[in-house]
Amino acid sequence: MLPDITTRADVELLVNTFYGKVREDExxxxxxxxxxxxxxxxxxxKMYDFWENILFGxxxxxxxxxxxxxxxTQQHPLRPHHFDRWLVLFYETVDQLFEGEKAAEVKVRALNIASMMEFRVEQLNNMNEAAQ
Structure with missing residues (x-):
């Protein structure tokens, strides 16, 4: 059985492992x-503080x-497949390291954050494309 996310050290492990995967992702x-x-x-x-605040207020x-x-996205338009890949790596990392109430919560929070960011970035992309 894996531990749940209960401390800042757990958040740091999650963030470090996740961004290690992100850095290697093609x-x-x-x-x-x-x-x-x-x-x-x-x-x-910043990410330690962000996720610690999300989970523990x-x-x-x-x-x-x-x-x-x-x-x-002004430099390189972010598209849905970028957010999808971010989310796959995030879920994979959580599932590799943790299980429990906070582990489930952080995945729901990540989905909500990714969805909101994707929506807002896509609005910006559409405005930029319409202006061209």
Whole structure:
């Protein structure tokens, strides 16, 4: 039996393992490394705070996730298959490491976040295409 997500250390393990997979992924890895040129030393602690706040309501995350995704889609349009792949890797990571109430919750939260981001980014893509 796998443990549930109960601590910040669990969140850090989830985030580190997940983004390790993202970096190696042929589809979305280049979006992070080549297009966005993510500074992992800055990004990972933000993601720890983000997911810890999502799961435990810590209030530690102080950011706005949409603007960076809008900037990214201006450089390289994000499409539904990018969000689908992100979600597959996220679910795979959760299922590899955890099970239980919080593990199930984080997958539902990830689906909601990915769906909302995909919708908003697609609106921006449509506006950009209509302007051309």
């Amino acid at each position: 589809l979305i890895g280049p979006l992070f490394s080549e297009v966005a040129q993510v500074n992992w030393d800055l990004h990972l602690p 810590t209030g530690g995350y102080r950011g706005r996730p949409m603007p960076p995704h809008f900037r990214l």
